[in-house]
Every structure is written in C-alpha cells, then in structure tokens.
Amino acid sequence: MSTQNRFNWQKAIQLGGIAGLIGVLIALVGMVESFDHRDIVAGAISMGWTMLLLTVLVAAYFSASHQPSKSFSLVASGITGFIFSLVMSLLAFLIENLDLRQILVNASPNLLKILTLENGIPNGLISLIVISTIFGILGGALYILPAKIRKAISLGLGMVAFLGLMEDIIQVTIASTGSGNSAIGWMFGRGTQSGLSIIGAIVVFGVVIGGNLLWGTNAPKINAQVSKMPPNRQRSLRILGYGLILLVVLYLPVVLGLYLTEVVNVTGLFILMGLGLNIVVGFAGLLDLGYVAFYAIGAYTVGVLTSLSGQLSTAFEWNFWWALPVSIFICVMAGVVLGIPVLNMRGDYLAIVTLGFGEIIRILALSDFLKPHIGGSQGIVNIPPPDFLGVLLNKPQTLYYLIVAGCILALFVSQRLRDSRLGRSWKAMREDEDVAQAMGINLVATKLLAFATGAAFSGLSGTILAVKLGTIYPHSFALLISINVLSLIIVGGMGSIPGVFIGGLLLAGMPELLREFAEYRLLIYGALLVVMMQVRPEGFWPEETHKREFHEDAPDVTPVQEAA
Amino acid sequence: MQSLKRFSWTDIFMWIVGATLLLLIVIGSTLTLQQGKYTTVQWFDLAVFGLAQGSVYALIALGYTLVYGILRMINFAHSEIFMSGAYLGYFVATSMQRNGFLQENPLLGIVLIFLTAMTTSAILAVILERIAYRPLRGAPRLVPLITAIGASFFLQYTFRGLFGTQNRAYPEIDYIRGAIPLFGDFQIQKIQLVVIIAAAVMMASLAFFVQYTKTGKAMRAVSEDKNVAALMGIDVDKIIVRTFVLGASLAGAAGVLYCFMFRIVTFYMGFIPGLKAFTAAVLGGIGNPPGAMLGGLFLGIFESLGPTLFLDGLGIPAPYQLKDVIAFTMLVMILIFRPTGILGERLSKTKA
Structure with a gap:
C-alpha cells in the first residue's frame, strides 16, 4: 500500500506535543528546578535537564518506530524533538511575560533560567531548540541501531546517570575508608561540583558498553559450561x-x-x-x-x-x-x-x-x-x-x-x-x-x-x-x-x-x-x-x-x- | 453448600461483633439522651449539618456508582477528580473576590465557579480514562485497581507540585453567609441550605438524565451487558467516556460545595471525602444511583449525629475525633451483613 511508505507526520508531531506537555508538567511540578542542583556530569548536564532530555529521547524513539524507513525515522525523531522544544519555549515565554507564580508556584524566574540555560529569552531558546532536536535525532538513531548495541548503550547511559547521582555518597564513603581517594578521584567533579567529571563519564560509559558486549557474546558459553558440570559441583558453586x-x-x-x-x-x-x-x-x-x-x-x-x-x-x-x-x-x-x-x-x-x-x-x-x-x-x-x-x-x-x-x-x-x-x-x-x-x-x-x-x-x-x-x-x-x-x-x-x-x-x-x-x-x-x-x-x-x-x-x- | 457453611465459626464471630456494636450504640445513645447534655436545637443543628455533608457525599458517591455500574471497577482516583474541581474553583473564586465581581454579581459568580470546577473535573476524568483505564479493558482484575490507586496518588502529588503545599483559605462569599431563622430558637445556616438545595437539584437532573435521555438509556444498557449493548449499536467507549464526564462533573460540583462548607483547599482534601463517598455508594448498593444518593445522606447524618449520640454517653473523651472510625466501621458491617446495600441488587461477592 502506498500509505505505508508515506512519512507519518501525524505521529511525529503528536508525540512531540505529548512529550512537550510531559516536559511542561515535569517543569511545573518543580522537579526540574529542585533536581537542577545535582549534576550528573559536572558542569555539563544536571539531573533536571536529564529528565527533560530523557522525555525527548523516549518520545523520539517511539516517533521513529512509527516510520516506514530508517531515514524517515531520523527525520521524524528530529521533528518530535523540535516540537518538544517549541512547547517548552512557549512555557519559558509565558513565565517571562506573565505572572504565573500566583497560581503555579514553581513557574519561577529560576526555572526560566534553567530552561534557557541562563542565556535569556531569544538566545537561550535557540540553544533549547537545538539541543532538543539533536537529542530527538539521537533517540531516532537509538531506534535504528541493532538491539544488542542499543541495550549496551542504554545500560551505559544508565550507569553514568546512576554513578553521577550517587557521586556525593561514593565520595564520602571513599573518604571515610581513607584509601583509594586519589585512585578514582579523577572520575568525579572537583570541589563543590557534583556528578562525574567529563572524563569519568566517558570512561564509565565505555567500560559498561565494552563489558556488556563482552558478556553478551560470552554468557551463553559460560552458562553452558556451568550446566555441563556435575550436579554436586553446581551445588557447591551455588553455595x-x-x-x-x-x-x-x-x-x-x-x-x-x-x-x-x-x-x-x-x-x-x-x-x-x-x-x-x-x-x-x-x-x-x-x-x-x-x-x-x-x-x-x-x-x-x-x-x-x-x-x-x-x-x-x-x-x-x-x-x-x-x-x-x-x-x-x-x-x-x-x-x-x-x-x-x-x-x-x-x-x-x-x-x-x-x-x-x-x-x-x-x-x-x-x-x-x-x-x-x-x-x-x-x-x-x-x-x-x-x-x-x-x-x-x-x-x-x-x-x-x-x-x-x-x-x-x-x-x-x-x-x-x-x-x-x-x-x-x-x-x-x-x-x-x-x-x-x-x-x-x-x-x-x-x-x-x-x-x-x-x-x-x-x-x-x-x-x-x-x-x-x-x-x-x-x-x-x-x-x-x-x-x-x-x-x-x-x-x-x-x-x-x-x-x-x-x-x-x-x-x-x-x-x-x-x-x-x-x-x-x-x-x-x-x-x-x-x-x-x-x-x-x-x-x-x-x-x-x-x-x-x-x-x-x-x-x-x-x-x-x-x-x- | 451455602447452608452447610452458614454456622461456621467466622460467621459466629462476626455476629458477636455486630451484636456488641449494636448493643454499644443502644446503650450509648440511651445514656447520652438520659444525661440531657444537649438541647434539641443542638441536635437539629447537627442533623442539618449532617444532611448538608451527606449531600456532598452523595454527589461524589454518584461518580463511583456510575463508573462501577459500567466498568465494574472502583475509580480510586475519583477523590482526586473531586479535589481538582475544588482547586480550580478556588482560583476562580479568589480572583473574582479580589476584583469585586463576586460581591457585585454573586449569583453569576457562583455559577462561574461551578462551571469551572465541573469542566476541570470532567476534562481530567476524560484524560484519566483515555490514558490510564482504556488500555486496560479486559486485564486481570487487580490491574485496573492498582492503576487507579497509582493515578490517585499521581494526581494528588501533581497538584501539590503545581499549586504548592499550603492550605488555602477559601474566600467567604457574603451572599451565602449567615443564618435564616426558623421557628423558635431553630435556625439554619444559609450555606448549608445552599448545599442541600444545589445537591438536590443536581441529583434530580441526574436521575432525569439517566432515566429519560438517549445517553442515559445507553448507559443503563451498557451497565447491563456491554456486549449486547454493542450489538444494539451503542458505542460502548463513547458511553464510558460520557459516564466519566457525568460522574466527574458531579464530583467537581461537590468540590465547590465542600469548599463552601469547610472553606479550606488542600491537595489531600479528596482522600477522606472520597472514602466516605465510597462508603455511601456501598451503603446504598453500588451500581445503583438512587442508592448512592440515599447512602450519602444517611452516612452524612449518621456521621454527624453518631459520635455525640453513641459515644458521649459512654464517657469517651472527644468523640468527634472518632467520626471516621464510625463511618468505616459501618462500611465493614454493611459489607458483611448486607453486601447488596440498602437498595442494591448487585452482590459484592459475585461481581467484584
């Protein structure tokens, strides 16, 4: 059928709109602002932004899945990201020009600052749009990749996010044991910064992806070996x-x-x-x-x-x-x-x-x-x-x-x-x-x-x-x-x-x-x-x-x- | 089978508990009345307050009952739909209070508050049905219930995030303040009168709607049997949405009335009235709209008179604190001894 090969505009725009509304909700209940103090990668990306970008990523992924071909998927996910950013920009614009705080307690100037990356209305919004569109395309790219690599990448991102969130706790624990502070100190942000350092994030990401791919290829072999062992050996292994x-x-x-x-x-x-x-x-x-x-x-x-x-x-x-x-x-x-x-x-x-x-x-x-x-x-x-x-x-x-x-x-x-x-x-x-x-x-x-x-x-x-x-x-x-x-x-x-x-x-x-x-x-x-x-x-x-x-x-x- | 089981030890236990409670009620009431601490005027005030409160419960209970009748599920998030209407109604009320509109055109203002609240609740209910409930038709029975619980908390804390944690005082509307003197020392608060009349009007129009309009007939048909209704050319999904809209607008209106009475708005205000309204729906027989109305009124009066009447005579300090206990105990007792409710024909046992 000819309709099956056509670009699915409706889904791309619809998902962008839904993602935008979710983003607005996340921002207005105050999550973006209160999570903003915690960086995942020091100086680069905060927890608050991560939530917004995750929304784009997921929406774009689904948007890509509704398209008939790979190139269409990339375009559609980009459009989804773009629409998302338009909705968010509208929110920023409203916060700037109307006094929403009377009713919506979290529509604060601080939120505006975060949304516009502290660059004010016209410039900040452009970067918001660019970033969202890029992340949209990344979401689409994730859809196109083979399942195995996709799983590894998501796991890597998840691990980076997890370590970034847990940074202060890990630091404190390491400091209390006294040893190893210098050994992995480079992984984390310096001084008052929280989260992983940029190098640390890249290394964690790389290691997790590598490990996951290695495990993925070798796990069946190891499992097979374990099940080949005699029952009493298996039992002692379990004990x-x-x-x-x-x-x-x-x-x-x-x-x-x-x-x-x-x-x-x-x-x-x-x-x-x-x-x-x-x-x-x-x-x-x-x-x-x-x-x-x-x-x-x-x-x-x-x-x-x-x-x-x-x-x-x-x-x-x-x-x-x-x-x-x-x-x-x-x-x-x-x-x-x-x-x-x-x-x-x-x-x-x-x-x-x-x-x-x-x-x-x-x-x-x-x-x-x-x-x-x-x-x-x-x-x-x-x-x-x-x-x-x-x-x-x-x-x-x-x-x-x-x-x-x-x-x-x-x-x-x-x-x-x-x-x-x-x-x-x-x-x-x-x-x-x-x-x-x-x-x-x-x-x-x-x-x-x-x-x-x-x-x-x-x-x-x-x-x-x-x-x-x-x-x-x-x-x-x-x-x-x-x-x-x-x-x-x-x-x-x-x-x-x-x-x-x-x-x-x-x-x-x-x-x-x-x-x-x-x-x-x-x-x-x-x-x-x-x-x-x-x-x-x-x-x-x-x-x-x-x-x-x-x-x-x-x-x-x-x-x-x-x-x- | 059933007759063999009739006198199992659990039944005997429950009968003993029931009899003890009944005995306590009788003794407590007799002692309270003998002591004569309260005058007739005070009893009358309590009863009218109970009637007003019961009207609000009845309006909320209708939402539970309508949805239950059609989907066989307890819409746990209904209490939050009630809350949402009250919240948005509050914002309209305060802004109109501030610019003086409410003082100049009190009637129009009140109508506007109601319209806002009812629309908000209805929109929220439609969104809820579309996102949370519709994909779950035919899922195992715990699934929609857990979804509804999740939705309830999600909505509650979304409102908390959006509008802040503080308790907000509802503006006083001069038009409905004060009391109307009746005979002797008896008088009735204007607000309570407004609540009772408004609720009565809405319930009457609902009864008319369900009985005589085409949608109402379709609703009854769907609640009777979804598949057969669909064969008769009824769009079941559409009817379900309309049921949600109907129940939600009543809840929104109840939210406004509740605020008129208690003059406070918070994000968790829906929980307890929601639970009470559910009790009322069960009391009247769930799935049965007239039963919900009757159950609401009965529960309201029972809860208003009950603590004073039953507990005061037993020498329990601050009996008013225990009013929720009385309501919930009643819920349990009804479900045990008369699960069909006062008017209901549906068994909780077979259909739940």
Whole structure:
C-alpha cells in the first residue's frame, strides 16, 4: 500500500506535543528546578535537564518506530524533538511575560533560567531548540541501531546517570575508608561540583558498553559450561555464591559508615514489610491497602511493653526480647481478627475495607480516647534499644544486624512457604477462588493464614522500627506507608521474592539517598504504578506464573528455576 | 453448600461483633439522651449539618456508582477528580473576590465557579480514562485497581507540585453567609441550605438524565451487558467516556460545595471525602444511583449525629475525633451483613 511508505507526520508531531506537555508538567511540578542542583556530569548536564532530555529521547524513539524507513525515522525523531522544544519555549515565554507564580508556584524566574540555560529569552531558546532536536535525532538513531548495541548503550547511559547521582555518597564513603581517594578521584567533579567529571563519564560509559558486549557474546558459553558440570559441583558453586553474598552482607556496615547504613536499615524495614505484603498480595492475591495497620500494631505493642517514659497508664518496662514474640503474636492475632470480616470480599471491596482498617487504627492511635494507654498524638517516647549479649543495639551499624536477621528469617520463611502445600493453595486461590474451593482448599483457613503471616512480617518490621527510633507517633503510620510497600512489590513483580528486594532497593533505598527526590516520591510512584500496569504488569523480576498470565499470547516459556 | 457453611465459626464471630456494636450504640445513645447534655436545637443543628455533608457525599458517591455500574471497577482516583474541581474553583473564586465581581454579581459568580470546577473535573476524568483505564479493558482484575490507586496518588502529588503545599483559605462569599431563622430558637445556616438545595437539584437532573435521555438509556444498557449493548449499536467507549464526564462533573460540583462548607483547599482534601463517598455508594448498593444518593445522606447524618449520640454517653473523651472510625466501621458491617446495600441488587461477592 502506498500509505505505508508515506512519512507519518501525524505521529511525529503528536508525540512531540505529548512529550512537550510531559516536559511542561515535569517543569511545573518543580522537579526540574529542585533536581537542577545535582549534576550528573559536572558542569555539563544536571539531573533536571536529564529528565527533560530523557522525555525527548523516549518520545523520539517511539516517533521513529512509527516510520516506514530508517531515514524517515531520523527525520521524524528530529521533528518530535523540535516540537518538544517549541512547547517548552512557549512555557519559558509565558513565565517571562506573565505572572504565573500566583497560581503555579514553581513557574519561577529560576526555572526560566534553567530552561534557557541562563542565556535569556531569544538566545537561550535557540540553544533549547537545538539541543532538543539533536537529542530527538539521537533517540531516532537509538531506534535504528541493532538491539544488542542499543541495550549496551542504554545500560551505559544508565550507569553514568546512576554513578553521577550517587557521586556525593561514593565520595564520602571513599573518604571515610581513607584509601583509594586519589585512585578514582579523577572520575568525579572537583570541589563543590557534583556528578562525574567529563572524563569519568566517558570512561564509565565505555567500560559498561565494552563489558556488556563482552558478556553478551560470552554468557551463553559460560552458562553452558556451568550446566555441563556435575550436579554436586553446581551445588557447591551455588553455595559458594551464597557464602560470598552473606560475607558481603555481614561486612557491609563497616564499609558503608553511619549514614549509608541508616539508609540500608530503612530499606531493610521496607523489604521486610514487602516480603509480608508479597505473601498477602503476591501469593494469595488479596489486595490489602491497610497493611500499615500491622506495622503500627507491632510498633505500638513493643512501645507499650518496653517504654520507660512512665507516661502511660501501665508501665510494663519489659526487655525487648520478651516483648518481641508477644508483639508478633499480637500482630498475628490482629491479622486474623481483621481478616475474618473480609473473608467474603474480593478485589475492590477488600482493598477499600482494608484501607478503612488502616485508617481506623491510625485514628484510634491518634485519639484522646486511648491516650492514657498509647499516648495519643504525643506518641510513645523513651523506648529503650535492645541489648544483645551485652551489646546495646542503639547505632545504625548494630541495628543493621537485627534488621538483616529479620530479613533473612522472612526470606527463608516466605521461600519455604511459597513451595509448600500452603503456598500452592495461595496461588490456586489467587487464580480462581471458586475453582480452588472445588479442589478442596479450605478458603477460610488459607486466607487467614495469608493475613496472619503477612501481619507477622509487618509486625516484626514495626517492632524493629520502634526500637530503632526510640519514639513512635501515630503520624508515622499513614496510608502512604501501605502505598509505598505496595508500589515496591508491584515494581519488583507481584509474588516474586527477588522482586521485593529489587523493588525495595529502587523505591525505598533510592529516595533515601536522593534527598530532592523525597518530595516527589509519591508522584513518581503513582506514575510508575500506572505505567507499569500498562507496559509491564508482571514487574521487573516477575514470577514465572505471573509472566505467563500477562502474556498469554506469547509462546510458553520453559520454566526456569527462579533465582533467589 | 451455602447452608452447610452458614454456622461456621467466622460467621459466629462476626455476629458477636455486630451484636456488641449494636448493643454499644443502644446503650450509648440511651445514656447520652438520659444525661440531657444537649438541647434539641443542638441536635437539629447537627442533623442539618449532617444532611448538608451527606449531600456532598452523595454527589461524589454518584461518580463511583456510575463508573462501577459500567466498568465494574472502583475509580480510586475519583477523590482526586473531586479535589481538582475544588482547586480550580478556588482560583476562580479568589480572583473574582479580589476584583469585586463576586460581591457585585454573586449569583453569576457562583455559577462561574461551578462551571469551572465541573469542566476541570470532567476534562481530567476524560484524560484519566483515555490514558490510564482504556488500555486496560479486559486485564486481570487487580490491574485496573492498582492503576487507579497509582493515578490517585499521581494526581494528588501533581497538584501539590503545581499549586504548592499550603492550605488555602477559601474566600467567604457574603451572599451565602449567615443564618435564616426558623421557628423558635431553630435556625439554619444559609450555606448549608445552599448545599442541600444545589445537591438536590443536581441529583434530580441526574436521575432525569439517566432515566429519560438517549445517553442515559445507553448507559443503563451498557451497565447491563456491554456486549449486547454493542450489538444494539451503542458505542460502548463513547458511553464510558460520557459516564466519566457525568460522574466527574458531579464530583467537581461537590468540590465547590465542600469548599463552601469547610472553606479550606488542600491537595489531600479528596482522600477522606472520597472514602466516605465510597462508603455511601456501598451503603446504598453500588451500581445503583438512587442508592448512592440515599447512602450519602444517611452516612452524612449518621456521621454527624453518631459520635455525640453513641459515644458521649459512654464517657469517651472527644468523640468527634472518632467520626471516621464510625463511618468505616459501618462500611465493614454493611459489607458483611448486607453486601447488596440498602437498595442494591448487585452482590459484592459475585461481581467484584
């Protein structure tokens, strides 16, 4: 057909317009400005600009994919970039000439400066247009390249961005260990500059591309060699791998220092909750939005039982290790009690009712009604740190081991449960309750066990949180925690245990490291959930059965043993 | 099968919980009334306030119910659509207040605020449907729900980013301030009267629209059976968009009314009313518009009178803090003991 060989103007312009609107939105919610302080490549490109250019790149890539031939693709992507820059220029023009700040708080002169590269309206806009068009064409070029090279390049760019973002943390860590400062100091910006130096960026990019291409050609051979080995050799190789990981995990806080260990601890608590919610949502398919309730119950139980403040009506002043099992037991009971009312509810109703439960717990904790017992809005203070064989676990570095122990326990339990009879019942129930019941699965017991196990993990996490902070407030247990945890298991892949770790590192760890990011955390999570559900509903590290469910039309993949 | 299960221990547990709550309500109310701390005028004020609040809930609940009736999904982001209308309405209201337009032509001004809010909400709902929900027709059941949750937070924090974090005070409109004296000591706040009347008018027009217009009939047909409706020549996608527009404009109007009453605008203002409105929709029977109206009004009054009536007599300090607890507990109890709601015919169990 003749129409198929024609240049697709409509798509090119449409995508440019959409990209432009996204760019305007990114700029107006304030992300460009607040991310601008962080350079990825020192003196050359900031995080704020990276977000805009990434938008162009992606839009141009899709624009190129709608064209019939390669040369058309390049032109189309250039046009997309150009249209994008026109929309952005319009924004800059409006900021210059109208007082938008009355309504849109982020339409500031500073934003204008960033958009025009500090060159003022006519000159700066020309550079904006040129840069966007070039990046558009680059996006198109990326589409034309063979898949293997494209993957390597994206990985290289991603690595540069990652190292650039993490620059200050890497620098601090290196400085604290004392050695190697001069060895890799050239990679980073000097003095107050942040991000990689230009040479550093080029080297990282080159090394990653080279490594990726080498791995791409050699990986099949290595894998083949490993699978040719006798089973006991394979087994010992795997044990060696686990041993290495364990060694690194145990040694980590010594290397990381105070601040980073704290970040790891927060991530660990989220992973612990994620493992629990993964059982409820991922295995059993019960969408629980009130998951924070158990986190709160765990924290409050330990708070009430161990607090030394003397402000509560009853002073137990127990030892942490006595309070811990009691707290988990109470969480399990709470899981059952809150589970019974929702036994007959499915999907949407379950979500809303559990959300209501979460709110009920928070409001009760906040109310004057229970104030004499659990402290009301002032919370519970003076919760003593636990004492382990004479070592007081009051520093992030020592608490780290408590959290790691919790995570390993939860990991072990959920992995064993997944492969057990109960785990299979959960999955059967997730796929179809009626069929599961017809197969002889006791729905009541199975569901309650899912709620109870999930509650236990969450309670453990809350318990550790209480002794970690030493004080707990009702405000620490808002709905947002549930949403955070839900996001992390969805991004990682529902029902996938390694996915929880991936999601935890991405969604709980990263925002702790990038302080500017924290403000936009839920904005980005929300967008991520919407995009993930359309593009990759099975998550980044999907569970095999889920993957098949979401891609029913795809040919059946041979079941691969899930790495853990 | 069902009859064998009827007396399982979980059911017995729930019956005990239900009976205890009912007993507490009865004892609490009796004690409160015996103590006689509150006068009839105070009860009347509370009831009228509850009615006004309930009208707002009812308007929002209609959006949930309409969308649920057609798509069988809870549009979690509906509360943010409500918020968006309130926000844009606020900007129009403040600018008109500043240049004096609102004082000179109060009626026209108020109509303008409503138009802005309703249009904003409707546009946002159309965008939302197009980008987030439409590609997911026929996806596994958790997928649209998670999308809706994500969209809800995305919208909430986008508004926070665009318009700032501060609580903004809604301008006072002199035209609807003050109270109208009724008989004796009884009086009624003008604002509450406006809210009740406006909501009643809108609900009546919606009922007319759904019952008698061509689009309304098509909507009912689609909610009955999408495939058959499509065979009858109804453009299902178009009807879905119109349903979203209808629900969203009601939510936008509810946003304005809510602001008239509580005079504060924030980016998170949608969450709690949204949850309450959902409760109202379930209470009335989800998928059933008259049920949503009834459920909204009932919930509003229940929530306004409830804390004082039930809890005060039991000696619980600051019972008003617990009003949300009462509302959510009621939601759970309804879903357990009467999942079809007051008027509903759809079972949460089979269709959710």
